[in-house]
Amino acid sequence: MFEKILIANRGEIALRIIRACKDLGIRTLAVYSEPDHDSLHVQAADEAICIGPGPSAQSYLKIDRIISAAEVGDVDAIHPGYGFLSENAHFAEVCQSCNIRFIGPSPESIRRMGDKSLARENARKAGVPIPPGSDGPVNSEQEAIKAAKKIGYPVMIKAVAGGGGKGMRPAHNDVSLVKGFLAARMEAEKAFGNPEVYLEKYIEEPHHIEFQILGDKRGKIVHIGERDCSIQRRHQKLLEESPSPLISSDLRKKMGKAAIKLAEAVHYENAGTMEFLVDGSGNYYFLEMNTRIQVEHPVTEEVYGIDLVKEQIKIAAGERIPSEFENLRPQRHAIEFRINAEDPAMDFRPCPGTISLYYPPGGIGIRMDSHMYGGYSIPPFYDSMIGKLIAVGPDRPTALARMQRALDETIIRGVKTTIPLGQRIVRDQDFRRGKYSTHFLERFFEKKVPNVS
Amino acid sequence: MDIKEIKAVIDLMRKNSLTEFEYEKDGTKIRIQRGPDGKPQVFASSPGLIPAPAVIPTATGSAPAPTVQTPIPAPAQETLPTINSPMVGTFYASPAPDAPPYLAVGAVVNPETVVCIIEAMKVMNEIKAEMSGTITEILVESGKPVEFGKPLFRIKPA
Numbered sequence: 001m002f003e004k005i006l007i008a009n010r011g012e013i014a015l016r017i018i019r020a021c022k023d024l025g026i027r028t029l030a031v032y033s034e035p036d037h038d039s040l041h042v043q044a045a046d047e048a049i050c051i052g053p054g055p056s057a058q059s060y061l062k063i064d065r066i067i068s069a070a071e072v073g074d075v076d077a078i079h080p081g082y083g084f085l086s087e088n089a090h091f092a093e094v095c096q097s098c099n100i101r102f103i104g105p106s107p108e109s110i111r112r113m114g115d116k117s118l119a120r121e122n123a124r125k126a127g128v129p130i131p132p133g134s135d136g137p138v139n140s141e142q143e144a145i146k147a148a149k150k151i152g153y154p155v156m157i158k159a160v161a162g163g164g165g166k167g168m169r170p171a172h173n174d175v176s177l178v179k180g181f182l183a184a185r186m187e188a189e190k191a192f193g194n195p196e197v198y199l200e201k202y203i204e205e206p207h208h209i210e211f212q213i214l215g216d217k218r219g220k221i222v223h224i225g226e227r228d229c230s231i232q233r234r235h236q237k238l239l240e241e242s243p244s245p246l247i248s249s250d251l252r253k254k255m256g257k258a259a260i261k262l263a264e265a266v267h268y269e270n271a272g273t274m275e276f277l278v279d280g281s282g283n284y285y286f287l288e289m290n291t292r293i294q295v296e297h298p299v300t301e302e303v304y305g306i307d308l309v310k311e312q313i314k315i316a317a318g319e320r321i322p323s324e325f326e327n328l329r330p331q332r333h334a335i336e337f338r339i340n341a342e343d344p345a346m347d348f349r350p351c352p353g354t355i356s357l358y359y360p361p362g363g364i365g366i367r368m369d370s371h372m373y374g375g376y377s378i379p380p381f382y383d384s385m386i387g388k389l390i391a392v393g394p395d396r397p398t399a400l401a402r403m404q405r406a407l408d409e410t411i412i413r414g415v416k417t418t419i420p421l422g423q424r425i426v427r428d429q430d431f432r433r434g435k436y437s438t439h440f441l442e443r444f445f446e447k448k449v450p451n452v453s
Numbered sequence: 454m455d456i457k458e459i460k461a462v463i464d465l466m467r468k469n470s471l472t473e474f475e476y477e478k479d480g481t482k483i484r485i486q487r488g489p490d491g492k493p494q495v496f497a498s499s500p501g502l503i504p505a506p507a508v509i510p511t512a513t514g515s516a517p518a519p520t521v522q523t524p525i526p527a528p529a530q531e532t533l534p535t536i537n538s539p540m541v542g543t544f545y546a547s548p549a550p551d552a553p554p555y556l557a558v559g560a561v562v563n564p565e566t567v568v569c570i571i572e573a574m575k576v577m578n579e580i581k582a583e584m585s586g587t588i589t590e591i592l593v594e595s596g597k598p599v600e601f602g603k604p605l606f607r608i609k610p611a
Binding site for chain 1: 598602
């Protein structure tokens, strides 16, 4: 087992990793930027080394300084957390060449699954369904109709040179396809200078469902259930839960098998997550893989009673995945709400500032993963997430009730937060019935009067 | 020593016409000196603290001591700028183990002057002064690790 680990991250995840290390009796070395000098993860670690000024590019992304700190601190391993360098194959390689264990998958795995199109190709080869598409641009109405027939309506017409949700329009039949095809080409030419369009299956009312994967050095891969992350605002997850209200145990078995098959095909090691889109009829399509621990990992931990960060460290140190992990069933229901220092009334503008008063929620079934404390100044250089509130219960209604209680109980003064939005979501009838898709939040905002907090 | 004890010592010194008092315990050192104007000056240093001379005014103007003292100038050291480490690594004062150090106190430097080496990942990086002035203090021991921003040298700008 490792004797000392460097945590190449900050904020709540750095604190999370330090806690897992403490539980394992491993000494910790934190690296930090100058504005993070008073951050909780720096206080919690056994040692700390400053690696640069505020901007991430000059501190948390500086591979040379992090490796220097690792050498000065004489560490055995580095945990990269999420974001920053966690999916940087080059960083994983540098660690390897410096004889420092990178707590995560191999550089090759990061490359193979980090590239979206390579990952889809790997999925196709492994027989995992991917959103059907036209395999390239369609250059005439005839081609478009033929492709749409193969894919099956409804389809999405997408610009080859587009991105970020731009240049997309749905078509539900041949007539709307032809009309849309011509219009989309004109738009694409104007917006991107390239009129080429392709087709992809339009998945209606999708749920974003992801599967937690663990792989050890012996090639054993298991899945630890799914998380439903459909509640998103502009593709940023806001609230996650497990089990998904949409998934039957049969579908869970099917999707879990597919996730494992794909991970085995790329010889995946350590923790990772397979993301899928699932429609109302139980059809699922592979989207992408995240080759790191995720923000919402506590949801899985609470449902299955596993410490995922500890498992990451143990796997990296060469331990086997316990055989009990092969046939886990969800024990409880968990919901996580991300608390961001953002002003919902000002289009979620980030609000760095000083927390003048912080009273965290507590009581049965409540877990708060956060680096907040009264008097803490949120630096403006990083993302606005200041905490994750997780509510757990024997069933979904209990978890919901506890989440409602905890959100009502939490006091954070000095900065605006997204807590009022969370309070409204958990009271929403559709959400309470488990009836939501990735369109939930945009519709939610449309029907609501602007919040006066 | 806390402030009450320091005041008591100063009182004792005045009553007994003492001009100098030095006390050391567990790495903490205090020296109290009565200057020519009768005002005591306190120098304290502890591991980890920046030396901070504090002048504690006496309640009434007391008569100067019978023996003449040469005043010790109160160095406002901590207000001078420092040359800080631009990287993480191990600080070396000399270009090689048996070579003389790059700098001594009093050395005059310009922006291109190499002031030290910081070793990181087996690479010896020559660190330049980046400013002109006179070195007044060397703040790190050779062979010790340094982090980003750590003060290496105190410098009186030209």
